[in-house]
Amino acid sequence: MSNLKQVLYEKIMSWRPRTEKLLKEYGDVVVDKVTIAQIIGGMRDLKSLVTDISYLDPMEGIRYRGYTLPELFEKLPRPKGAEMPYIEGIIYLLFTGDIPGQREVTDVADEINKRRILPRYVYEVIDAFPTYSHPMAIFSTAILTMSRESFFSKKYHGGISKLDYWDPTYEDALNLLAKLPEIGAYIYRKLYKGGQRILSNPNLDMGGNFAHMMGIDKPYDDVTRMNLIIHADHESGNVSAHTGHLVGSTLSDVYLVISAMINGLAGPLHGLANQEVLRWLQDLNERMDGKIPTLEELRQFVWDTLNSGQVIPGYGHAVLRKTDPRYLIQREFCLKHFPDDPLFIYTDMLFKVVPEILMEQGKAKNPWPNLDAQSGIIQWHYGITEYDFYTVLFGIGRAIGICANIVWDRALGYPLERPKSLTTEMLEKIAMGEHTD
Ligand code: NMX
Ligand code: MLT
Numbered sequence: 001m002s003n004l005k006q007v008l009y010e011k012i013m014s015w016r017p018r019t020e021k022l023l024k025e026y027g028d029v030v031v032d033k034v035t036i037a038q039i040i041g042g043m044r045d046l047k048s049l050v051t052d053i054s055y056l057d058p059m060e061g062i063r064y065r066g067y068t069l070p071e072l073f074e075k076l077p078r079p080k081g082a083e084m085p086y087i088e089g090i091i092y093l094l095f096t097g098d099i100p101g102q103r104e105v106t107d108v109a110d111e112i113n114k115r116r117i118l119p120r121y122v123y124e125v126i127d128a129f130p131t132y133s134h135p136m137a138i139f140s141t142a143i144l145t146m147s148r149e150s151f152f153s154k155k156y157h158g159g160i161s162k163l164d165y166w167d168p169t170y171e172d173a174l175n176l177l178a179k180l181p182e183i184g185a186y187i188y189r190k191l192y193k194g195g196q197r198i199l200s201n202p203n204l205d206m207g208g209n210f211a212h213m214m215g216i217d218k219p220y221d222d223v224t225r226m227n228l229i230i231h232a233d234h235e236s237g238n239v240s241a242h243t244g245h246l247v248g249s250t251l252s253d254v255y256l257v258i259s260a261m262i263n264g265l266a267g268p269l270h271g272l273a274n275q276e277v278l279r280w281l282q283d284l285n286e287r288m289d290g291k292i293p294t295l296e297e298l299r300q301f302v303w304d305t306l307n308s309g310q311v312i313p314g315y316g317h318a319v320l321r322k323t324d325p326r327y328l329i330q331r332e333f334c335l336k337h338f339p340d341d342p343l344f345i346y347t348d349m350l351f352k353v354v355p356e357i358l359m360e361q362g363k364a365k366n367p368w369p370n371l372d373a374q375s376g377i378i379q380w381h382y383g384i385t386e387y388d389f390y391t392v393l394f395g396i397g398r399a400i401g402i403c404a405n406i407v408w409d410r411a412l413g414y415p416l417e418r419p420k421s422l423t424t425e426m427l428e429k430i431a432m433g434e435h436t437d
Contacts, residue, residue, distance in 0.1 A: 005170060043237075062233070152169050169410050228396060233405075240264045243260050295352065326371035343380055344377055
């Protein structure tokens, strides 16, 4: 058994009594109330999910297993000479809750290496797509086709105790996480580089190998490490994580789960916002005929977008009420590596004008930028100008957190998710103080 799986097993065994005790002794304790506005309004702030993988504080931002991102960037081990930590380290942390040392990271790297080879039919499925297909549709389908490889499904149909569900789920999760960079890089090379595949290099870490397969030089390996780490989880209420949990609660295999969450991520209000930001900036660039706009011209452009009924991509958040720390981490990287890049200059000018405009407009509860306002700029700088591809990168990172969640969901025996719905008439009666049971 790998070190990661052994530690995970021990953690699961010691965690189970906590969940059992809460259910048995405190099951009736009231946690939250629900209002009509929350029911109609997308369940904002409704405390109705549980996860220990990460927690999102509206003012502070995300903590993975209790650690802020800046803390993790400091504590996690890094490959020799690298600026950013190992992606393998974040896998270890999210699955077990412990900060790994070099030995643990090497163990995860070995696990990933053993499992990364794609079945031939996955390439054939990707090749069969028309080249004008959106990369997220190809990505989701490529993952879906591998459902036939599921170890969990085989075990389930063979008869397995509920208490052991986590084990084959873990095997599926690691198998898939190892393969996602290969799938992503192949989609990129197929769609935009004439199908010239670059074979993976087993001597490199995940970040280094992904940059190698994409055919992009240093420091793109560090960009990949940073990118996958900051996208890995955002507690479980966001659409991709919630989709993963919901679909996984039916005991669908990990391939079905991750394909489904990718479909949720592909919406412009969620992960696709990173490509929307670039599309919007290109519009701005065209309008300015390549010259840097003045702050006044920029303000006008933002107002024109709002007045035409569109949202400002990369701004606002359903939970956060300050600038997303993931935005700030990426901004720091840009300032260090390419402060004079014209797109970065646009982005930084927008950071100055958009929040005050959104506040003046008075609709958005959070006028500050989220991670998507900055992530595409970095990809563009390193040569990935095909912005349709950006959400695939988000998806590779997000799969880490969702896989960790699914394994723990099964380890702790979380059941099928099935909230109750009401009719409009029932809500009207409740509003009038009438009883509806
Ligand atoms: N630009 C213009 N209007 C906005 C924005 C924005 N960036 N953000 C919120 N609003 C509007 C929103 O459309 C709503 O309008 P209306 O009352 O007419 O329906 C109003 O402000 C209240 O919305 P909120 O409660 O502040 O935001 P909500 O929780 O509903 O939605 C987002 C959150 C993230 C969907 C929203 O802020 C948005 O559409 N942002 C732009 C898209 C984006 O950047 N998405 C990426 C989010 C991060 N991610 O990767 O998933
Ligand atoms: C995410 O990373 O999933 C986004 O910031 C959206 C969210 O948390 O609601």
